[in-house]
Amino acid sequence: MRSLSLFSGGGGLDLGFERAGFLHVASFEIMEEAGQTLKKARPGWDVYGGESGDVRGVDFKKWRGLVDVVHGGPPCQPFSNAGRQRGHLDERDMWPEFVRAVNEIKPMAFIGENVPALGSAKFSNYVVENISGPLSEHYHVTPVTLQACDFGVPQVRRRIFFVGFRNKRVANRWKAPQPTHYWSDATIDAGGDRCMGLREALGLPDIGTDDLSPTIRSSLTGPRHTTSILNSVAAQRKFDSLKIWPNGVAASRESARAFVAKNGHFRLSVPDVALIQGFPEDWPFVGATYMTLGQIGNAVPPPLAYAVASSVADALKR
Ligand SMILES: C[S@@+](CC[C@H](N)C(=O)[O-])C[C@H]1O[C@@H](n2cnc3c(N)ncnc32)[C@H](O)[C@@H]1O
Numbered sequence: 001m002r003s004l005s006l007f008s009g010g011g012g013l014d015l016g017f018e019r020a021g022f023l024h025v026a027s028f029e030i031m032e033e034a035g036q037t038l039k040k041a042r043p044g045w046d047v048y049g050g051e052s053g054d055v056r057g058v059d060f061k062k063w064r065g066l067v068d069v070v071h072g073g074p075p076c077q078p079f080s081n082a083g084r085q086r087g088h089l090d091e092r093d094m095w096p097e098f099v100r101a102v103n104e105i106k107p108m109a110f111i112g113e114n115v116p117a118l119g120s121a122k123f124s125n126y127v128v129e130n131i132s133g134p135l136s137e138h139y140h141v142t143p144v145t146l147q148a149c150d151f152g153v154p155q156v157r158r159r160i161f162f163v164g165f166r167n168k169r170v171a172n173r174w175k176a177p178q179p180t181h182y183w184s185d186a187t188i189d190a191g192g193d194r195c196m197g198l199r200e201a202l203g204l205p206d207i208g209t210d211d212l213s214p215t216i217r218s219s220l221t222g223p224r225h226t227t228s229i230l231n232s233v234a235a236q237r238k239f240d241s242l243k244i245w246p247n248g249v250a251a252s253r254e255s256a257r258a259f260v261a262k263n264g265h266f267r268l269s270v271p272d273v274a275l276i277q278g279f280p281e282d283w284p285f286v287g288a289t290y291m292t293l294g295q296i297g298n299a300v301p302p303p304l305a306y307a308v309a310s311s312v313a314d315a316l317k318r
Contacts, residue, residue, distance in 0.1 A: 006072030010295030016305020029053045033287035040284040060104035073113035112162040119160045139164035140171035150179035153278040153301040154201040155213040174315035177307035218297030225290040278303045
């Protein structure tokens with residue numbers, strides 16, 4: 001099956017789809033560096049990056065009949081708890097473009113991803129008016145919120161996915177991905193493998209305690225660019241207890257080691273943060289450190305993307 005990616009960023013969803021067996025048709029991403037990341041990671045992919053990747057200027061009808069699944073995560077800033085939550089009043093709201101692309105391509109299925117706040121009561125009207133409403137004319141749409149650590153990612157990170165199928169029978173047999181991993185005793189009975197804690201995942205010595213990483217932030221989300229992955233005061237406390245320094249993330253492990261944090265805590269590097277987000281170590285993020293951290297922090301963790309993509313593939317194949 002063939003997939004087309006919108007708002008591709010550094011490729012979290014794209015990578016999950018590839019692992020789930022989809023043939024990559026094209027990626028569209030407005031940020032030049034992120035487009036270069038995709039191109040460097042997969043030279044054979046058809047990547048529209050920078051100006052040519054701006055979905056607002058693309059006539060998607062030419063992909064009709066050539067794509068089975070359209071997927072994408074429109075920018076989350078209009079809905080994120082960390083922002084002003086202005087929804088459709090925010091000029092970065094790109095859901096109408098996602099809907100337009102789906103309606104022009106008419107794939108068998110789509111997956112649209114965002115922050116869990118989009119599933120909250122505050123945005124229930126927004127969702128009906130801008131996502132499920134306009135898409136349900138031709139699609140059966142189900143939202144599902146998933147937790148990254150349930151799929152082996154050493155991080156607390158919830159994301160909402162709007163999954164839509166053209167065919168009602170296919171929609172009825174689709175099953176939301178079930179956890180493959182557990183962290184807390186509450187989920188241990190469901191079986192699966194134990195998810196690693198942050199220190200274990202980073203290969204750090206046992207200090208008698210470990211935990212999942214707090215949700216990492218994207219350095220491109222706030223008003224100022226930063227090389228911190230810190231989201232909140234609670235996250236600061238968690239990193240402190242794990243003796244990990246979440247600010248001033250270094251470009252490489254070598255430079256992290258050479259630049260010891262004042263309190264002696266472990267300084268993170270870009271490959272460490274990629275690992276916390278479930279990317280393979282060698283995924284070649286392009287750009288200055290804040291840019292690479294932005295691509296990582298914006299991404300759907302690939303193991304989570306894989307789980308959702310596989311669930312859709314299973315429903316379509318049967
Ligand atoms: C939440 S991120 C997507 C992350 C991606 N799904 C992943 O898993 O790695 C949203 C992306 O949309 C891109 N974007 C914003 N406006 C766009 C536009 N008009 N056309 C194409 N991409 C756009 C941003 O640069 C950002 O990389």
